[in-house]
Amino acid sequence: MKEVVVKCPATVANLVCGFDILGMALKEPYDIMKLKLIDEPKVVITNKDDYNLPTEAEKNVAGVVLLSIMEKLGGNIGFEVEIEKQIKPGSGLGSSAASAAGAAVAANLLLDNRFTKDELVQFAMNGEKLASGVKHADNITPCITGGVTLIRSIHPLDIVPLNSPSLFVTVVHPQIEVKTSDARQILRKEVLLKDAIKQWGNIAGLVAGFEKGDTDLIGRSLEDVIIEPVRSILIPGFDEIKTRSKEAGALGGGISGSGPSIFMLSTNEATAKSVEAIMQEVFQRLGIDYKTYVTSIAQEGVSEISTK
Numbered sequence: 001m002k003e004v005v006v007k008c009p010a011t012v013a014n015l016v017c018g019f020d021i022l023g024m025a026l027k028e029p030y031d032i033m034k035l036k037l038i039d040e041p042k043v044v045i046t047n048k049d050d051y052n053l054p055t056e057a058e059k060n061v062a063g064v065v066l067l068s069i070m071e072k073l074g075g076n077i078g079f080e081v082e083i084e085k086q087i088k089p090g091s092g093l094g095s096s097a098a099s100a101a102g103a104a105v106a107a108n109l110l111l112d113n114r115f116t117k118d119e120l121v122q123f124a125m126n127g128e129k130l131a132s133g134v135k136h137a138d139n140i141t142p143c144i145t146g147g148v149t150l151i152r153s154i155h156p157l158d159i160v161p162l163n164s165p166s167l168f169v170t171v172v173h174p175q176i177e178v179k180t181s182d183a184r185q186i187l188r189k190e191v192l193l194k195d196a197i198k199q200w201g202n203i204a205g206l207v208a209g210f211e212k213g214d215t216d217l218i219g220r221s222l223e224d225v226i227i228e229p230v231r232s233i234l235i236p237g238f239d240e241i242k243t244r245s246k247e248a249g250a251l252g253g254g255i256s257g258s259g260p261s262i263f264m265l266s267t268n269e270a271t272a273k274s275v276e277a278i279m280q281e282v283f284q285r286l287g288i289d290y291k292t293y294v295t296s297i298a299q300e301g302v303s304e305i306s307t308k
C-alpha cells in the first residue's frame, strides 16, 4: 500500500497577546512522521523516539485525528503510523499540534488530497482536544499552512493568513514539562474591561504590524496583560530573559504557547544570537537543562519528504 513521509514544524501559538487566535510556524525544530494506508479499519502507532507517548490510537493525538478521518470515510481504510519527535511533548512548541496536523496532512496525501485545508484543520483539532481539553487551532493552522496565521473564529472556521516579515526567532526550551491542559486551568475566566482594551489594541497592532511589515509596531504590540502575568510564574527566569533580550535589541516576545518555552523576535541574526546567549546564561545559572534554537518563520507547513 502507499506510504508517505512528512516533516511537521514546531509552532509558536498566541504570539503573546493573541491567546488562541494567533500562531506561526518555525523552521526548527520539527517532527518526522511516516504514514501507510492499510486495508483494515485500525490505527497502528509506533514511536521512533524516547518520549514514550501512548501507542493506543485513542490516547495519541495522531491516532485520534486518523480515527476521525476514518469515521468520516467509512469502509476498510486504516493507517500505520511512525512518529519521530524532535518537539518534546509539553514544550509549548506545538508538539501535539505537529502530530495532529502531520497525521491529517499525511492521510490526505495518501487519500489523493480529497480534503480542503479547512477540513484538515477541523480533523486536526480533535487531536488538540485530546491534548489540552479544548479545540484550539492556533498551533494546528500555522503547522498546516506555514507562516503567521490569525484564526478569527473556529465556529465557523475562519482562517486569515498574515504576511510575515523576515524575522529571526530565538527560542529557549527549559526541559521541564508544562501540560497545556494544566496551563489552561490556572487562567482566570473573567477579564477586566481595562485589560481587554489594552489586549485588543495590542492584537490589532500586531496584525497591522505583520501586514505592513512594520517591525517597530510588531515590537510595541508584543504585550500580554491577561495570560502572561498568570502563566509566567511557572517559568523560572522569564522576566529576566524578557527584559535583557529587549535591552539587547530584540523586538519583544514572551511565552511560546502555554510554555515553558520562551521566544523572542529580532530583525537580524546578530541580535537573535545575543538573545540566545542571554537565555543560555540565565538557565545555566538557574541549573535547569535547556535547549535553544535560533531560527525563523517557516513559510511552509507540514510538507512531504517522500511518497512510495
Ligand SMILES: Nc1ncnc2c1ncn2[C@@H]1O[C@H](COP(=O)(O)OP(=O)(O)O)[C@@H](O)[C@H]1O
Pocket: 053, 054, 059, 060, 061, 062, 083, 088, 089, 090, 091, 092, 093, 094, 095, 096, 097, 099, 100, 130, 131, 132, 178, 179, 180, 181, 257, 258
Ligand atoms: N503524538 C503526540 N505528540 C505529542 N503529545 C501527545 C501525542 N499524543 C498524546 N500526547 C499528549 O499530549 C500532551 C502534550 O501536549 P501539550 O501539553 O499540548 O504539549 P505541547 O505544548 O508541546 O503541544 C502530553 O500529555 C502527551 O502525552
Ligand SMILES: N[C@@H](CCOP(=O)(O)O)C(=O)O
Pocket: 011, 013, 014, 019, 020, 021, 091, 092, 093, 094, 095, 096, 136, 138, 139, 180, 183, 184, 256, 257, 258, 259
Ligand atoms: N492557545 C493555546 C496554545 C497552546 O500551545 P502549546 O504549544 O503549549 O500546545 C494556549 O495558550 O493554551
